[in-house]
Amino acid sequence: MVLRKKVLYSKEVIDQRVKDLADVISRDLEGKEVVLVGVLNGAFIFMADLARYLKVPHSVDFTRLASYGSGLVSSGSITVTKDIETDIEGKEVVVVEDIIDTGITMAFLRERLEKRRPASIRICTLIDKKQRREASIDADYVGFDLDEGFIVGYGLDFDERFRCLPDVYVIEE
Numbered sequence: 001m002v003l004r005k006k007v008l009y010s011k012e013v014i015d016q017r018v019k020d021l022a023d024v025i026s027r028d029l030e031g032k033e034v035v036l037v038g039v040l041n042g043a044f045i046f047m048a049d050l051a052r053y054l055k056v057p058h059s060v061d062f063t064r065l066a067s068y069g070s071g072l073v074s075s076g077s078i079t080v081t082k083d084i085e086t087d088i089e090g091k092e093v094v095v096v097e098d099i100i101d102t103g104i105t106m107a108f109l110r111e112r113l114e115k116r117r118p119a120s121i122r123i124c125t126l127i128d129k130k131q132r133r134e135a136s137i138d139a140d141y142v143g144f145d146l147d148e149g150f151i152v153g154y155g156l157d158f159d160e161r162f163r164c165l166p167d168v169y170v171i172e173e
Contacts, residue, residue, distance in 0.1 A: 004171070009167060009168040014126075014143070014168065015049070021050060021053075023055070025124065029056050030055075031056075034057065034059070034092045036050070039063055039065060039098070039105075044155060046096060047060070058094075063082055063109065065108070066079045066081055088118040092120050093119075094124050095124065097126070098156050099128075100133075101132050102133060103137040106125075107135035123137070125141070126156075127145075128143075144168075153169045
């Protein structure tokens with residue numbers, strides 16, 4: 001299948017937005033012990049760039065939560081395929097996600113991380129699709145708000161394809 005796609009956010013626009021997010025996070029968490037928790041696979045590019053731009057000391061860890069499979073919409077069922085290994089008790093946690101859509105996955109992850117008693121949990125997402133929200137979850141740091149459209153690139157995929165594209169594209173039907 002050949003997908004048609006159109007640039008939604010250029011790599012230059014994304015880079016500036018990631019720098020801006022890093023500045024705000026650095027200000028908010030200055031002097032604190034920070035752990036970035038990236039949600040694999042989609043957030044790895046975003047998190048790498050964000051981590052490089054942060055001005056506060058931080059460590060990184062990853063979790064992997066699957067909810068999409070090979071479809072265009074969330075299955076609603078969440079599977080943990082990799083858990084974090086870092087002790088986050090008493091630390092400032094920033095969950096880094098590529099996209100928050102229904103919010104079901106992020107609500108699941110937040111509840112799971114809260115059991116480990118961090119000082120706080122903040123959510124940073126590249127893309128926020130609030131109009132599709134089914135779970136009560138809000139991101140603290142948002143790169144871009146998007147009303148609708150299926151997107152790929154800059155870590156976002158369709159059936160594990162298109163992650164390496166430097167821009168974010170919307171898939172056209």
